[in-house]
Structure formats: structure tokens, C-alpha cells
Amino acid sequence: MTQYLARTALSHRICTGLSRRRLGALIGELASPWMASEAGRLHERRGHERLRAAGAGPNHELVFTDRMIATLVVLRFQLPHAALALFYDVDRSTITRAVHEIRPLLAARGFAVPGQPDLRLRTLADVFAYAASEGVELRIDGTEVQVHRPRANKAGRHAFVSGKRRQNTKKATVITDGKGRTLWTGAFRPGRMHDQTPLKTEGIWDLFEQFPRVRAKVDADALLPPSPRCRRATGSTRRACEGWNSRQAGKAALTTMSLSPIRAPSWR
Numbered sequence: 001m002t003q004y005l006a007r008t009a010l011s012h013r014i015c016t017g018l019s020r021r022r023l024g025a026l027i028g029e030l031a032s033p034w035m036a037s038e039a040g041r042l043h044e045r046r047g048h049e050r051l052r053a054a055g056a057g058p059n060h061e062l063v064f065t066d067r068m069i070a071t072l073v074v075l076r077f078q079l080p081h082a083a084l085a086l087f088y089d090v091d092r093s094t095i096t097r098a099v100h101e102i103r104p105l106l107a108a109r110g111f112a113v114p115g116q117p118d119l120r121l122r123t124l125a126d127v128f129a130y131a132a133s134e135g136v137e138l139r140i141d142g143t144e145v146q147v148h149r150p151r152a153n154k155a156g157r158h159a160f161v162s163g164k165r166r167q168n169t170k171k172a173t174v175i176t177d178g179k180g181r182t183l184w185t186g187a188f189r190p191g192r193m194h195d196q197t198p199l200k201t202e203g204i205w206d207l208f209e210q211f212p213r214v215r216a217k218v219d220a221d222a223l224l225p226p227s228p229r230c231r232r233a234t235g236s237t238r239r240a241c242e243g244w245n246s247r248q249a250g251k252a253a254l255t256t257m258s259l260s261p262i263r264a265p266s267w268r
Contacts, residue, residue, distance in 0.1 A: 006087040067098035138216035159190035
């Protein structure tokens with residue numbers, strides 16, 4: 001299959017999740033930042049200005065449009081890079097390098113706000129400021145994605161074994177609005193870590209103090225102490241854990257509920 005046929009097939013909305021019109025706008029928006037980053041990378045590798053005129057030298061095996069399409073397909077379906085390399089008739093490492101180049105550009109755009117296409121949320125502080133100004137009630141939960149088993153004798157290998165799924169996973173914290181639309185995804189960590197960890201390490205507790213009007217709903221496990229002893233406890237120990245739960249909920253204006261499935265992030 002030629003690159004032209006692969007581009008035609010994979011640029012369909014079924015593969016990328018975007019209409020061709022929006023895909024073209026996204027490519028036009030990110031083309032200049034990618035070219036600037038490529039020029040900076042090559043200048044750093046050479047250690048001096050280029051000696052030949054622009055356009056000289058070998059061409060890219062994948063042009064920027066194909067790199068963008070391949071990255072969107074990987075993010076949407078988690079296809080093996082070797083499968084996409086077969087479509088484009090390139091080496092697997094070419095697809096891997098393209099994904100590593102494009103993903104930071106997509107992440108830097110932030111998340112689209114429903115009903116406000118000109119507003120992008122790039123940080124946690126942006127999310128809380130938006131929730132405070134618009135009166136949006138947030139939902140905070142963790143989600144797990146299965147990953148390849150780390151190689152033997154790798155340091156921290158057991159940290160990826162999820163106690164819930166009994167698989168090697170990575171966790172991410174997702175913040176949505178009341179309708180389940182993604183506003184922020186981050187705080188990636190090994191699957192063994194508790195959902196409460198990013199509330200402390202990513203500064204979410206502090207943001208609740210900075211924005212006292214923000215309200216959020218979380219899974220009950222996010223407020224329990226991260227100890228198996230509290231989860232199995234009865235009697236006085238259980239009451240002590242529930243008291244800890246109440247104090248944390250009151251401090252951060254959090255309520256608990258059973259959360260519905262969270263939608264995938266939108267790159268539009």
C-alpha cells in the first residue's frame with residue numbers, strides 16, 4: 001500500500017475521530033510548531049547553523065500530515081506501531097518517532113471546553129478557575145490502562161501490578177464536568193498507586209483551598225485512607241476511618257458518588 005492510499009484511508013473520521021475539515025485545521029495549526037521544533041532539534045544535533053539551503057538533503061519518510069494521522073490513530077485505537085508501519089511501508093521505529101514528536105504538540109493545546117471553542121484548559125489551575133467562574137461541578141476519578149509487563153529485574157516492576165485488575169497497568173486521574181466530558185487528564189502513575197496519591201502530589205487539595213467555591217464528586221475510595229487495614233476494618237477502627245473520610249470531604253468540599261464511565265478526551 002502506498003502512503004497516499006494509507007493517508008486516504010486512515011484520515012477517515014472512523015480512524016481519527018475528526019472530520020477531514022477539522023483534521024485539516026488541526027494539521028495547519030500544529031505544522032509551524034512542529035517545523036520549529038524540528039529546526040531546533042537539528043540545530044542542537046549539528047551544533048551550528050545549517051550549511052546547505054533549506055530543502056536540501058533527504059526527505060522525511062513521513063510528511064507531517066502522515067505523522068499527525070498516525071498519532072491520532074494510535075491514540076484512538078492503541079494500535080501497535082508495527083501495524084501502522086505496514087500501512088505506510090516504513091519501519092516501526094519511524095512510526096514510534098512520529099508519535100513521540102506529535103503527542104507533546106497535542107497535549108500543549110489543552111482540552112476543549114464544551115460550548116466555548118476558543119477556550120482551552122491546559123493546567124489544573126485552568127480547570128479550577130473555569131469551574132469556579134462557570135459554576136461547574138467537577139468529577140474526579142482514576143482510570144487504568146493495561147500496559148506491557150515490564151522486563152524482568154527492572155526496578156519498580158511490581159509497582160505496575162494493579163490490585164483491582166490483577167494486571168500490569170498505568171493509572172491516570174481524569175477530571176470531567178457533570179456530563180462526563182473530559183476537562184483534564186494527567187497525574188500518570190503505576191497501577192499499584194492509590195487514587196488518593198495525585199490529590200496530594202499534584203496539588204489538587206491546594207487548589208480546592210484556592211478556589212473554595214468549586215465543588216466536586218469523587219469515588220468513595222479516593223477519600224478513604226490508603227490502607228488495606230481501613231478497607232477491611234469493622235467496629236471502632238472502621239468508625240475512625242469514616243471520621244477521617246468525613247474530615248477530608250469537609251476540607252475539600254467533596255462528595256462521593258458512583259461515577260459513570262468517563263468519555264475519552266477530545267483533541268478538537
